[in-house]
Amino acid sequence: MKKMSKAEQRITLATALLVLLTGILVSIAATLPLYRSVRGQIEAVSLANAHARQVSLEHQLNGYRNIADQFSSRTEIRRQLQAWLNGEISLEALQAFTLPRLLEPAGRAGQLAAMFRISQGTTIAALGAEAGRLPLAALHPVETNFAFHLLEDGPQPLLLIQTSAPILDTHGAVLGHDILFFYPEKLLHHLQDFGSYGQQADVFLYQPDQELILGLLPENGEPRIAVRPEALQLLTDTPALRQAGLHEKRNGQTTMFITQPFDHSSTLLVIRIGKHSFYTLAYHGLAGVHLLIFSLLLLAIIASREAIRPLISTLTRQTRQLEESQAELQLAASVFENTREAIAITDTSLHLVRANQAMQLLCKHNQDELSGTPLSQCLNIPGHENEPFFLLRQLCEQGRWQGEVTHSNTHTGVRRTSLLNVSTVHDKNGAPLYYIHIFSDITARTEAEQKVRHLAEHDALTGLLNRSSILLRIQETIEQQIPFSILFIDLDQFKPVNDLYGHHAGDTTLRLVTERLRHVTRTHDTLARLGGDEFLLMLATPSGKDFVTRIAADVLHQLMRPFDIDGTRLEIGASIGIAHYPEHGNTADAIIHAADLAMYCAKRSGGNRFSIANGHNNS
Known part of the structure; x- marks a missing residue:
């Protein structure tokens, strides 16, 4: 090969630099919106999961208050308490009458650690495995539906869930209180189910007034009670972290906090995870796209250098690039067809144009049967009878929509629930061309929430x-x-x-x-x-x-x-x-x-x- 002249070297270098600069700009323009979109989806899904978990936990905790209400509503015991307060019977007689009648419902109350009936500072009844460990100062009604109480007198600290219910006479006057303490195993079980982040995150309940943490520790994944100074310090010093939502905090390293306050309590559900771990999916996707773009840039630089060579070499390189583009298209088509998420493409009238295998399985029809079918035949949007009109209005106003939809199988009668994300594909003039519908199956989560609600009612x-x-x-x-x-x-x-x-x-x-x-x-x-x-x-x-x-x-x-x-x-x-x-x-x-x-x-x-x-x- 002849040695390149200085002019050819300059031209080749200038061409390479121009292609590289163009590629970098294209890379930024192409990947930045994708990166933001993936980040937004990660944040939305994480917040939705945290809210669903908080609702489930609060239903469990409110169930303890319902048990306390059942204790305090027993009419015959309440009358004996009224008689004692009126001086008609002795304390010993009241205790002898009350204790055996509380033992029976206490035996049926799962996870009950201790139960006290208190009236005018006097303990009428005390029962349960932990009744002897609880100090007198702990026997007071809670202002909210529940509170946490930490016992530190044993070999290991023991956190109990405290709730109470007033005992009312027929005129609504308070005669006393039933104070109940429950073991936290069911709450820990709910937190263990929150497995979206593996062992890379702290998932815990936090009570600001007592500075207690109940949750999972990332180093071994085992549930236990812990006072985590570094986590407590951030939550104490930064009130904004205790507000509902997703927060980013830099303290040596950047940490993400997902905070979900309970509706009727100061308790917070907190997920604490490193920023890199939280956005791992977005980083991986971005790295893959960058690798692909820079690979193409390298090919483009080589192609620009070879552009001064004979025409046959140029044609050969163009053929190779076309084959690579075809492979990329085949890869994209393979991802579309084989992903576990149901994906549908509709025209601007919401008639199906294309459906992947998961969507065909969901609708129990093949591609030929679905082509041209209105999307409304495959789903139902709760609370909206005219689904096409509602969905088109949302897409025209916002360009995208997210919400829950249901699907009914006429053959089996099975009803499933999905989280639907709809986005718009525009033509070069900005007019809507297609709508992309992605269905994520959330049937199991919805059924679990309904089961918890039924148990509470x-x-x-x-x-x-x-x-x-x-x-x-x-x-x-x-x-x-x-x-x-x-x-x-x-x-x-x-x-x-x-x-x-x-x-x-x-x-x-x-x-x-x-x-x-x-x-x-x-x-x-x-x-x-x-x-x-x-x-x-x-x-x-x-x-x-x-x-x-x-x-x-x-x-x-x-x-x-x-x-x-x-x-x-x-x-x-x-x-x-x-x-x-x-x-x-x-x-x-x-x-x-x-x-x-x-x-x-x-x-x-x-x-x-x-x-x-x-x-x-x-x-």
């Missing part, structure tokens, strides 16, 4: 609505000014069943009572268990109340029939109090109180009968 033994749920439903019906009646049902001879045959027989009896009550209720009536042996039946009476006493008689007939419990014939019976809205009160508590008084009137008359509240609201 229903009684675990009978499957009926619990006390807080029925109170909410009654109040909603009152706000709508819809007439209704309630039957307050109290079993007459249920206590001897527990005393003589054990709690298993008592639980079986309560389930059988529930089955019989369901036989006499209509589809639009509401049945709930208030706690212990007390039930409440809510009857809609828009057209009159004449049938209410007939249903009360049917209930008595069902409950006066003997029960067969493991071969033993038991007779229970019941006393029923009836109250009507709006005649006997205009709040949920007033209506229930009126029915409660009527029930005790029936019980004092011998039981196995019903009594209707008087025409005046004596609450």
Whole structure:
């Protein structure tokens, strides 16, 4: 090869530098939006996951408060407490009456570490494995639904979840409090499920007033209680980190904080992870794109140098570049077809143009059957009957949309939920050309949230609505000014069943009572268990109340029939109090109180009968 002249060297060098400069500018212009998009998606998904986890944790913690409400709502114990406060019975008699009646529900309350009944500074009852370790200073009601309490007197610190509920008399005055402490294993289990970051992140609950951390440590992934000075110092010194959202903090190295405050507590769900680990996916994607671009730049520099050579060499290089471009297109097509996410491409009228294999499997149709099909046939947007109009309006206004959609399989009846991300592909004039729809399956997460919500709203033994749920439903019906009646049902001879045959027989009896009550209720009536042996039946009476006493008689007939419990014939019976809205009160508590008084009137008359509240609201 002849030695290149200086002019040729200068031309070659100038061409190479021009191509390199152009490539760098193109690289920045092409990768920066991609990098920002990937970062934005990582941040959005992380915040959504953190919010879902916070909702799940708060449902679990609120469930502890519901257990406390069930303890404090037991009528017979509350009356004995009132009698003691009035000086009618001694403290010893009150304690002897109270303790055995609290042991039974305490045995069914999962993860219960200790339970105290306190009135006027006096401990009426104390039970549970950790009751002896708790100091007197810890026995006070919590201002929110829950709080954390740290025991440090043992070989290892023990964190307990504290909740409380007031004990109210019939006039709403506070007689005392039930204070409950629970072990944190269920909360730790929820935090362990937060596995999006492997072992590269701290995932913990933080209480600012006590400076306690409960969570996972990245060095071994084991759940335990820890006071992390470096994490606490940042959270204490930087109030902005305690606000909901994603925060970046530089302290030696850059750290990302995902903070999700609880709705009714000062507790925070905090995820602490290094910035590089948080954006690893974006960095990897950016590195791959840069590698590809700089590889192409190198080829372009070589091509520019060879451009001064004979025409045949130029044609050969162009052919090689075309083959490489074809390979890139095939690679992109392979990613589109084989990705696990369902992807669909539609025209500007939301008719399907292209669907990958995952989308075809989701819709149970092949590409030929889907071509030209309206996208609305493959999904449903909850809360929006005209999906195409709603989606097109969002895309015209914002150019993109994200939200939950559902899919129903007409063959199997299976209903799935996806997180849909829609983006717009524009032509060279900026007009919409296509819409890209990416579906991420979130069915498992949605079902888990629904299961947690169901457990928080229903009684675990009978499957009926619990006390807080029925109170909410009654109040909603009152706000709508819809007439209704309630039957307050109290079993007459249920206590001897527990005393003589054990709690298993008592639980079986309560389930059988529930089955019989369901036989006499209509589809639009509401049945709930208030706690212990007390039930409440809510009857809609828009057209009159004449049938209410007939249903009360049917209930008595069902409950006066003997029960067969493991071969033993038991007779229970019941006393029923009836109250009507709006005649006997205009709040949920007033209506229930009126029915409660009527029930005790029936019980004092011998039981196995019903009594209707008087025409005046004596609450």
